[in-house]
Amino acid sequence: MSDVNPPTGMRDVLPEDYFLRDSLIAVIRRVYESYGYVPVDTPVAERLEYLTGKAGGEAEQLMFKILKRGARLERDTEGELADMALRYDLTVSLCRFYATNRHLLPRLFRRYHVAPVWRADRPQRGRFREFYQCDVDVIGEKGTLPECEVILATVEAIRALGLGDHFVKISDRRLLPIVFTSMGFSDQEVRKAMVSVDKLDKIGVQGVLTESEGYLAEDKRASLERFLSDITGREDLELSVGALGEWGQRCSGELEPLLQNLRTISRVIREAQGEPVALTFWPSLVRGMAYYDGPIFEIWNREHPFSLAGGGRYDGLIGVFLGEEVPACGFSIGFERILTVMKERGTAAVRRTKVHALVALREEGIEGVGLCLARQLRAAGVATEVYPYTPKIKRQFEHAERLGIPWVVLVGKPEGAGQELELANTIDRSRAKASWESILSSLRPTVGIK
Amino acid sequence: MSDVNPPTGMRDVLPEDYFLRDSLIAVIRRVYESYGYVPVDTPVAERLEYLTGKAGGEAEQLMFKILKRGARLERDTEGELADMALRYDLTVSLCRFYATNRHLLPRLFRRYHVAPVWRADRPQRGRFREFYQCDVDVIGEKGTLPECEVILATVEAIRALGLGDHFVKISDRRLLPIVFTSMGFSDQEVRKAMVSVDKLDKIGVQGVLTESEGYLAEDKRASLERFLSDITGREDLELSVGALGEWGQRCSGELEPLLQNLRTISRVIREAQGEPVALTFWPSLVRGMAYYDGPIFEIWNREHPFSLAGGGRYDGLIGVFLGEEVPACGFSIGFERILTVMKERGTAAVRRTKVHALVALREEGIEGVGLCLARQLRAAGVATEVYPYTPKIKRQFEHAERLGIPWVVLVGKPEGAGQELELANTIDRSRAKASWESILSSLRPTVGIK
Numbered sequence: 056m057s058d059v060n061p062p063t064g065m066r067d068v069l070p071e072d073y074f075l076r077d078s079l080i081a082v083i084r085r086v087y088e089s090y091g092y093v094p095v096d097t098p099v100a101e102r103l104e105y106l107t108g109k110a111g112g113e114a115e116q117l118m119f120k121i122l123k124r125g126a127r128l129e130r131d132t133e134g135e136l137a138d139m140a141l142r143y144d145l146t147v148s149l150c151r152f153y154a155t156n157r158h159l160l161p162r163l164f165r166r167y168h169v170a171p172v173w174r175a176d177r178p179q180r181g182r183f184r185e186f187y188q189c190d191v192d193v194i195g196e197k198g199t200l201p202e203c204e205v206i207l208a209t210v211e212a213i214r215a216l217g218l219g220d221h222f223v224k225i226s227d228r229r230l231l232p233i234v235f236t237s238m239g240f241s242d243q244e245v246r247k248a249m250v251s252v253d254k255l256d257k258i259g260v261q262g263v264l265t266e267s268e269g270y271l272a273e274d275k276r277a278s279l280e281r282f283l284s285d286i287t288g289r290e291d292l293e294l295s296v297g298a299l300g301e302w303g304q305r306c307s308g309e310l311e312p313l314l315q316n317l318r319t320i321s322r323v324i325r326e327a328q329g330e331p332v333a334l335t336f337w338p339s340l341v342r343g344m345a346y347y348d349g350p351i352f353e354i355w356n357r358e359h360p361f362s363l364a365g366g367g368r369y370d371g372l373i374g375v376f377l378g379e380e381v382p383a384c385g386f387s388i389g390f391e392r393i394l395t396v397m398k399e400r401g402t403a404a405v406r407r408t409k410v411h412a413l414v415a416l417r418e419e420g421i422e423g424v425g426l427c428l429a430r431q432l433r434a435a436g437v438a439t440e441v442y443p444y445t446p447k448i449k450r451q452f453e454h455a456e457r458l459g460i461p462w463v464v465l466v467g468k469p470e471g472a473g474q475e476l477e478l479a480n481t482i483d484r485s486r487a488k489a490s491w492e493s494i495l496s497s498l499r500p501t502v503g504i505k
Numbered sequence: 506m507s508d509v510n511p512p513t514g515m516r517d518v519l520p521e522d523y524f525l526r527d528s529l530i531a532v533i534r535r536v537y538e539s540y541g542y543v544p545v546d547t548p549v550a551e552r553l554e555y556l557t558g559k560a561g562g563e564a565e566q567l568m569f570k571i572l573k574r575g576a577r578l579e580r581d582t583e584g585e586l587a588d589m590a591l592r593y594d595l596t597v598s599l600c601r602f603y604a605t606n607r608h609l610l611p612r613l614f615r616r617y618h619v620a621p622v623w624r625a626d627r628p629q630r631g632r633f634r635e636f637y638q639c640d641v642d643v644i645g646e647k648g649t650l651p652e653c654e655v656i657l658a659t660v661e662a663i664r665a666l667g668l669g670d671h672f673v674k675i676s677d678r679r680l681l682p683i684v685f686t687s688m689g690f691s692d693q694e695v696r697k698a699m700v701s702v703d704k705l706d707k708i709g710v711q712g713v714l715t716e717s718e719g720y721l722a723e724d725k726r727a728s729l730e731r732f733l734s735d736i737t738g739r740e741d742l743e744l745s746v747g748a749l750g751e752w753g754q755r756c757s758g759e760l761e762p763l764l765q766n767l768r769t770i771s772r773v774i775r776e777a778q779g780e781p782v783a784l785t786f787w788p789s790l791v792r793g794m795a796y797y798d799g800p801i802f803e804i805w806n807r808e809h810p811f812s813l814a815g816g817g818r819y820d821g822l823i824g825v826f827l828g829e830e831v832p833a834c835g836f837s838i839g840f841e842r843i844l845t846v847m848k849e850r851g852t853a854a855v856r857r858t859k860v861h862a863l864v865a866l867r868e869e870g871i872e873g874v875g876l877c878l879a880r881q882l883r884a885a886g887v888a889t890e891v892y893p894y895t896p897k898i899k900r901q902f903e904h905a906e907r908l909g910i911p912w913v914v915l916v917g918k919p920e921g922a923g924q925e926l927e928l929a930n931t932i933d934r935s936r937a938k939a940s941w942e943s944i945l946s947s948l949r950p951t952v953g954i955k
Contacts, residue, residue, distance in 0.1 A: 059555075059604040059826050062589050065548035067602050069609060070616065073544040088859040089883050091890025094523040098515035098635050099549060099591075099621070100569075105509075119550070122570040122587050124625050136586060137572050139512050141549075152517050154509040159519060161904055163892065166520070171549070175574050185548050200872045200893045207876065326873020329880045376509050409538040422650045423776020426657065430779050433539050440541025442613065443650045454611055 064184030074406040076394065079216060080169055083189050083388065086212040090204065092167040092191050097148040100139040105151050105376065114143055117174040141173035145190045146346065146369065146385065153194055154376035164194040181395055192385030194373070199316065201384035202350050202368065203323045209364050209386040210332050213354055218396060221356045221363065224337035225320070227313040228347040228367060237306045238278040244270060248279065253341035257360070260287055283339070292336045294318045299338060317350060346372040359396060364388040411437050411501050412462040415451040416444040425466055437498045456481045462498055514634030524856040526844065529666060530619055533639050533838065536662040540654065542617040542641050547598040550589040555601050555826065564593055567624040591623035595640045596796065596819065596835060603644055604826035614644040631845055642835030644823070649766060651834035652800050652818065653773045659814050659836040660782050663804055668846060671806045671813065674787035675770070677763040678797040678817060687756045688728040694720060698729065703791035710737055733789070742786045744768045749788060767800060796822040802836070809846060814838040861887050861951050862912040865901040866894040875916055887948045906931045912948055
């Protein structure tokens, strides 16, 4: 097999990448746990019937479906070959999880979930078919506390990762449909216009208008243009109907409660004090998933053309599984994008191993001696690996240098009273005969510093 | 939807289970990292062509296959509906990973991988279709050091988990085929006899003989019976052809090098000193996967009828992907079984949250005050969650008690100079008015102790 690659759009995680990912996830988890979010996990796959139609029709095309097995596949007569699919986000799994385990969970349930999801998207630079999300959600509370808290917690996580230069876009999922309906759009036109407006920040007002030629009549496009011009490209929009121009005034009766709600969120976040959160009203915000039905928000970094995190309220989704409405609100960090930003900044430390010492065998047949020495070093707190005997001692040093192991302990055959030991340092390249005691006293500080 | 369950044989992990699993994985990772094993990850799915035929024919029936998508599915004319499958173990993925990334990896590569695998087995008590394995492997060394080291490291991990009462079965995968071939078995008879002997500890000599009636002639069954009787049920078998009875003597020429190798492993492990490892020669050991081709081993707990870990050498497997033989040897911990044993013993601590304090709001509209107080508590090192206002203050206490949160800080409207605060303890049920300073001095030790 010459083409030995992982599946298209999926990646291997090499050790240095694993250490980096692991350390970032630890930072995120620590922040979320300090807010009372508790970790859960769910199967990577869910029954197909739960996944289809929950997040809009588009999601089904993106699913990796799992073939039925054995007799169930043979018995199939309806052409439905699959019975499960890999999850495409963590929210639908959370709702199914909540419906399944509700009797075991507290009435107010805060959970986080750091796990991979899968989408059969066309692979692109920076877009993968298997990628991690880090979600926090609050289930069981219809007040504005969840919105405030998931925003505060996620902003704190982003800051703890060292990504300071960001701001939060906020709006309400119901805002654009109210405006568009008042412009005379049909339901279908509303849906299509939402898809176009979602790209506003990328393609601009003219791009949206060009795209809307395919489904909007001339007069509706003129209304859309006036509205978009009023709301676009300003980070200082007030949370008021006045800030939404002519169409804001026309729909003020319906829009005012949504804006009042957003003003409360903004005020509570300010009252929580601490480092200020840059909250920006962004009326053109859409968010992809169809399940949002209240406030929505995204975190953007000023230097990158993509959001680092996105979320919102989805009070209707759990009801689909449970047959009873349960309010819910969450925020999801796009972990791969965070990683991209961290790597571009070059601020992340590279680590290839946690080992501090390499025991190098200078003769054949002394594996036991080497393993014994390594065991004693580990017992003293020094992570240690053993390299097998090789006539080329250079290879053992290359191994240590490549992995960034600072110390090499060379061990020969036991003779007379004790071991013949040498201690070498791969950084300053020093090398000298040494006793067990002097090795320990040299190595102990290394462990402390690391 | 009334039947809202995860897919058959797959499980949700609830928070208290997650904390337990996480803490055990941390113990295992710490031990493996101290030996120089580095973590990697691979996609959950691999191309179907890599998975089929690598681990024997049985594996294909156990695979969860992933349906081709879009045009590729429509174009299909050969009835091959799938192009990928979920991995059924971590070893085949490791070999593919090594073949893909070899140019980026050290010549001697020690890696660990803690991750789920999937098998479409019939679900049973304690057997799941999605379960975790913890694997360590050494790639690139043909000497006996890898065997010794993976045994020492895995025994240390099992001990670090507090599972002291165990022993290690060891044999060589080539041993039984040598004996059976000398009895005149055909290749097919050897394979079938291996499957039967694999169950020897469960069904006994008579069980194996009964099963072999289907494929072995009378005289061969008589030979098999004499051999099995010689080697069965003794934990003090010497690592010598003499200990294998009549058939050991007959095959001594071929068996002696294998046994010599096992004696070296046993000696080196003894020389490594530390706490003794109970190594037991177990000639009937088979191991399921077809890729083993050298020493094989399992860790057993005396109180349970299953192995906790299993592994061995598989020098031929990487060559299938790379077209060039690379020696390899590993050990895999069956994580779900470890968990079963830990839970049965009842020694694992139950943790439902990492939070130490609950901020309970006594009035509406003071979310900002509560979030501010929580932020200050977190800044002081006290993980804190906020409960929204509810007219039933009892509900807030129930929440804290249910999750095991020791402290409740009740906060009312700001009045005059400062906040009206009360501090309650959910364990001794004390409750008193308190200042911010006295709350901090009460809570700080909690954090220290936890």
